Amino acid sequence: MPVARRETSDCRVIGHVDMDCFYVQVEQRKEPKLRGVPTAVVQYNSYKGGGLIAVSYEARAHGVKRSMRGDEAKEACPQIQLVQVPVARGKADLNTYRNAGSEVVFILSRKGRCERASIDEVYLDLTDAAEAMFMETPPESMEYIEEEVTKSHVVGLQCEDGNDPKEEVRKWLCRSDASYQDKLLACASFIIADLRMQVLKETEFTCSAGIAHNKMLAKLASAMNKPAQQTVVPHSSVAGLLESLPIKKMKQLGGKLGSSLQSDLGVNTVGDLLQFSEEKLQQRYGINTGTWLWNIARGISGEEVEGRLLPKSHGSGKTFPGPQALKTIGSVQHWINELCEELSERLHSDLEQNKRIAHTLTLHARAYKTGVSNSNRKFPSKSCPLRYGTVKIQEDALTLFQAALREFMGSYNCKTNWSENNNWGITSLSVSASKIVPIPSGMHSIVKYFGGQSPSGSSLNQPLDNVINEAVPPSSSGTENSLGLIPYELPVRYPEEDTAMKHSQDCLDQQDLLCNLSKKVDGLTEESSLMSPTGSGDKRKQSEQHRDSPAKKPSVVFNTSSLKAIEKRKREGKKLQGNCSITKFFNNYPNSRSSLEQKNITNAQGSQSASGSYLTSDRVETSGESYHDDIHTNIADYSAANVPHGRQAWSYNIDEIDPSIIRELPPEIQEEFQAWLQPQKRLNVVKRGSSITNYFLPNNSR
DNA sequence: ACGGATCGTACA
């Protein structure tokens, strides 16, 4: 439960942006024939036509709802188009939607602090931007107003019969006698409308938005007029809005707490909450939740927009309902391997693109037990330090599973053949990686070096598997890393280290080891630099790079495929500049394929083949008020600094490198090093080719 | 046979 901070003033301007039926839009962009027709996205076709996870507004008009089965949807709307979620490794693969979400966040982060709330939702703190606009061009002084803004909705604004609602909205936005706070909200409405246009032009996605003086109200507002519209909540309208709002509509109150308020306190609307004293609510729901409830009843919410563009954890999971339940260790191991492979791939992408390392691996499962008395006991979740490398993650996850299963079965009769006996069944499995922290900037070169290769599974990534590798899962054999290397003194200093890496010793050890090996490996490349056209001429020191960018200037690195898609659409968008209405936008897109649409298909395929992530070097810097954290800022600045291609130059003497390090590696790893170096170069060359070359790159999916 | 796959937070 979020804790409202009383000391925070409500003189802020917050926006909430919500993509409209996002997965559907992603599929419609890929297949423009689906535009304008009832469409839904389903996963798992086999059972009753699969489960719907996104429904277009045309389909909603026919009564189709999320959580329906594909068959039901067909029943309600026979002409509905059902698109399947991509499948990889026998499970749903949401990567295309994640990447599409990144495109949007990238654009929205231009105008202020930006928090990625979910794959398709973003909060923006527009206070500064709105104040700046007010100083420069206050709304009452504006002579021309873009049409899109006039289609905003203003909560509580009365529109008498016969009046043009657009004109009423324009008058409200430009009212000279409005309060300062409402004028800021008006400014933010202009800014958000502009951002939404940018999103549309550069991604072809529509979204809805809410503008208010805190997150809670902005979120509420963004859902009030969908799709492709925006809603602003003036200060004077807050009480009236909340008074009749059903309590369950409020974020965080859609579940048991909301039900309890209804049944135990007779609270049906947010307004009903006003009768209760803060003490009463605290006594009933605890100190924090009580205060939080008291505040939201008054439209008060002190939650800050966090300034975080990346997810805090990655997970991969699958359910095995009913008959599909897993009953042998072998089948469990198979699925754990699949899930871990996906997770590992995403961890490598995160490392390469965002310079972050995850530190905890967790395994969750659901299970049933037959026959025995306490048959519906919870299957415990287990976690351990995360070691990078697909195989390591797979092994550790299996170990975690076995520990949990032992606990689940009880320690008594598990002595015999507990593993292969049929009195248990696993109905869901998931693995996740959390505690993801940025790595010190001094480490970036090794990431760049290792990061450019294809992800999990292949032997190509084995070197990295063993580089970041110190922590040991429960009941594992030893504490030495698999290379048998002893970390020694770091060649460079990391000022951020104290703050960023003080969680646990194993973090530091990982950094040491990573640096240690990277140094050696770099020596190897240096010797074989004939093959490396990417040898960096950029010998600037870190301090010089920092001088280039202000300390508080945040920058973010995005995945290459997303960026390419954005840049491409941006160019195309220039041709459409004259059209400033979101609802009119798609009138430029006939149902048959235009040349633009054809390009989009190309883009989509390019993205897919690039998702394997051997395209590493194209990075883009974006700025705005973002990270509140110095470490983030430093890291981001560094990673976005001018490093055109290939690895970063090293700041220490090559002669100091001990060449014997390679011989210390296990023989098979040595071989993999060599095997790995070759395709690395080849891919880098291909990467710089045209998009046509890209088009023919081998697909990375299995 | 549960809307599934993922995320996030508060709390013990």
Place this chain on the structure above:
DNA sequence: TTGTACGAT
């Protein structure tokens, strides 16, 4: 810190 419960989409 780990593990659980809950909530959202």
